[in-house]
Amino acid sequence: MRRFRSSILLALLCGSALSTSSVSAQGAGDLAIVTHPGTPVTQLTFTELRQVLKGDKQYWSPDLPVVLFVRAPTSAERSAVLDVIYQMSEPQFKQYWIAKQFRAESATSPKNMRSNELTQQFVASTAGAIGFMAAADVKSGVKVLKIDGHLPGEAGYKLHLTKTK
Amino acid sequence: MTIRRRLTLGFLIILSLFAANEGIQLWSARLRARTMEALGGALKRQVLMASVRQQIGNLQNLMSQMSQLEDPAPLEHGAFNKDIGHAATEIHELVGLSDEREHSAFSELEQTYVKLSAAWRGFFDNLGVDDAKYVAAQLEAEPIGKRVLDQILPKMQSQQDESVKQARQSFDDVTRRTDQVSIGIFIVSMLFSVAVAFFLGRYLTNSLSELQTGASLIGAMNLEHRINIQSSDEIGTVAAAFNNMATNLSRAQEELTHANSQLTARNVEIEKEKQVSQSLLLNILPQQVAEELATGGRFAPRYYEDVTVLFTDFVGFTLSTEKLAADELVTVLHDYFTAFDRVVARYGLEKMKTIGDAYFCAGGLPVRSPTHPVDATLAAFALIQEVRHRVVPGGVQWQVRIGLNTGPVVAGVVGIRKFAFDVWGDTVNIGSRMESGGAPNRINVSEPVYRRIKDFFTFESRGKILTKEKKEIETYFVTGIQPALIAGVDPAIAVPPLFAQRYRTYFGKELPAFPAFLINQEADTPHIV
Numbered sequence: 001m002r003r004f005r006s007s008i009l010l011a012l013l014c015g016s017a018l019s020t021s022s023v024s025a026q027g028a029g030d031l032a033i034v035t036h037p038g039t040p041v042t043q044l045t046f047t048e049l050r051q052v053l054k055g056d057k058q059y060w061s062p063d064l065p066v067v068l069f070v071r072a073p074t075s076a077e078r079s080a081v082l083d084v085i086y087q088m089s090e091p092q093f094k095q096y097w098i099a100k101q102f103r104a105e106s107a108t109s110p111k112n113m114r115s116n117e118l119t120q121q122f123v124a125s126t127a128g129a130i131g132f133m134a135a136a137d138v139k140s141g142v143k144v145l146k147i148d149g150h151l152p153g154e155a156g157y158k159l160h161l162t163k164t165k
Numbered sequence: 166m167t168i169r170r171r172l173t174l175g176f177l178i179i180l181s182l183f184a185a186n187e188g189i190q191l192w193s194a195r196l197r198a199r200t201m202e203a204l205g206g207a208l209k210r211q212v213l214m215a216s217v218r219q220q221i222g223n224l225q226n227l228m229s230q231m232s233q234l235e236d237p238a239p240l241e242h243g244a245f246n247k248d249i250g251h252a253a254t255e256i257h258e259l260v261g262l263s264d265e266r267e268h269s270a271f272s273e274l275e276q277t278y279v280k281l282s283a284a285w286r287g288f289f290d291n292l293g294v295d296d297a298k299y300v301a302a303q304l305e306a307e308p309i310g311k312r313v314l315d316q317i318l319p320k321m322q323s324q325q326d327e328s329v330k331q332a333r334q335s336f337d338d339v340t341r342r343t344d345q346v347s348i349g350i351f352i353v354s355m356l357f358s359v360a361v362a363f364f365l366g367r368y369l370t371n372s373l374s375e376l377q378t379g380a381s382l383i384g385a386m387n388l389e390h391r392i393n394i395q396s397s398d399e400i401g402t403v404a405a406a407f408n409n410m411a412t413n414l415s416r417a418q419e420e421l422t423h424a425n426s427q428l429t430a431r432n433v434e435i436e437k438e439k440q441v442s443q444s445l446l447l448n449i450l451p452q453q454v455a456e457e458l459a460t461g462g463r464f465a466p467r468y469y470e471d472v473t474v475l476f477t478d479f480v481g482f483t484l485s486t487e488k489l490a491a492d493e494l495v496t497v498l499h500d501y502f503t504a505f506d507r508v509v510a511r512y513g514l515e516k517m518k519t520i521g522d523a524y525f526c527a528g529g530l531p532v533r534s535p536t537h538p539v540d541a542t543l544a545a546f547a548l549i550q551e552v553r554h555r556v557v558p559g560g561v562q563w564q565v566r567i568g569l570n571t572g573p574v575v576a577g578v579v580g581i582r583k584f585a586f587d588v589w590g591d592t593v594n595i596g597s598r599m600e601s602g603g604a605p606n607r608i609n610v611s612e613p614v615y616r617r618i619k620d621f622f623t624f625e626s627r628g629k630i631l632t633k634e635k636k637e638i639e640t641y642f643v644t645g646i647q648p649a650l651i652a653g654v655d656p657a658i659a660v661p662p663l664f665a666q667r668y669r670t671y672f673g674k675e676l677p678a679f680p681a682f683l684i685n686q687e688a689d690t691p692h693i694v
Contacts, residue, residue, distance in 0.1 A: 065308070072235065122301075
């Protein structure tokens, strides 16, 4: 019921043109991958998503760098991403980025967002931004990417706030 | 041009080349110093850029790390501001060190850093205070820092690398050009030095050789030779001096030759005059006496222990003086005495003097000889013969008395004008006495003469006579040659061999002459009047 209401609400708020309109109410427990609306992608494979989030792919296009926003530690979204995508613990995650920076493999580091609202705000306002947040908190102004062809709430979507095995 | 000027000019040119080389070295050193200065500036800028790059990178990393903190607290800004300010100072210093070409890039860096530092300050000011602001500041700082680190600084670094490369290239070019020019000048200097040394040395050597040859030829009295060096330098001056010397020597030689010719002619004249004088002197003096007088200026009186004196006196002269004119008488006397002189000379006697019609000669002086008694006797016979063969104008036949004596005398030359060689002593007086006590066409000799010639001649004793000193002396007329010495001798033979043989045996000398008429004594006996 809740998932349904959210879908209706999103559909009303964003209209059919926005990707978020495709997030169904069933995706409320899912983890949505959101980008700045100007980002030239609408979907990613899981592998591509992993490359982007791990900083291995740093540009959307030659003039558009990837700006990565992550949720702050202890958040459920961060835990889900560390488990499913990074497959690292928190210390491993930090060590990974420190090493990446000191090896000059990445000029930027993920920006910690204390809330989904803040994530929503920065992703919506930062060109090339990509972040993740609870699909239920997604508002208009960002673009929800399909992962392996599925939007949050759709069957086969792999990113969930609740770890599924 | 003189050699000194040539050498001076050559050395000046060489010195000029070395000075040019030194100038090029100085210019090169200045260029290299300037290049080194540029290189040092570029290196300093490189160091500063590395420092800036490091600091910006550190601050960027610091910002990234700080952003990963779970629950960051507000920061003490002093340390960060200090780092940010320090980087700004270094960037400002970089701008100050930049040249015109680099200035725009450095200014861009400075302006970009202003934005970057503002973003950093926004990050650090809001970290732990306002998440949205510090993330916004980080989002602003990251691309700026990335542009600085990935674009601006590498571009500037590339410019600095290019500057360093150009500075090094310039340094190498200047060094290479300087080395090439220096080596070129050095080679030119060396070639010029060698050329100067070679040509000047060859010129000097040839000239000196020419001078040496000329000096040798002139020294060998080849005075017509001239040194063929036509130059206005010192060598030419020496050559001209040599040639002048040769000319003067040639002229002097000609004058000397002329003078020698004149001297030779004069010597010939002197020699002739000397011979005339000598002849005249020998007419009045014996040769030995004349030579001694000529050599020492005087003839010292000397004692002759064995001399034969011969005196003659004409019988009939006084009568002739009454009949003949004086000049005719002198002519007659000259004819007689000329004949006497020849006879005396033929028998090696020395004419002493004539006194009126008397004739005085001697044998055994001035050269001592043991033959003088025989020689004087033979001469006496010859004198009588000469008188017998002559007739005085007017038909008068003169006769002659001859006296001989042998003994010691003192001989000498007295007086300084019209001096004459003369003898003194009893021997002379007795000889005169022998003449005066003799008889016409007879040879009256004293006892000493008789003893010396008795083996050659025949005699007729006359008994004793008294001298002025009242001394008694045995006297003899010489009547002829010992018959044994001329027996069987062909009258055609001039000298009887036995006589000559005895003469040679007694005296060890050859007979000087012999009166041939004595061989035929019977037909032509001198003492027969």
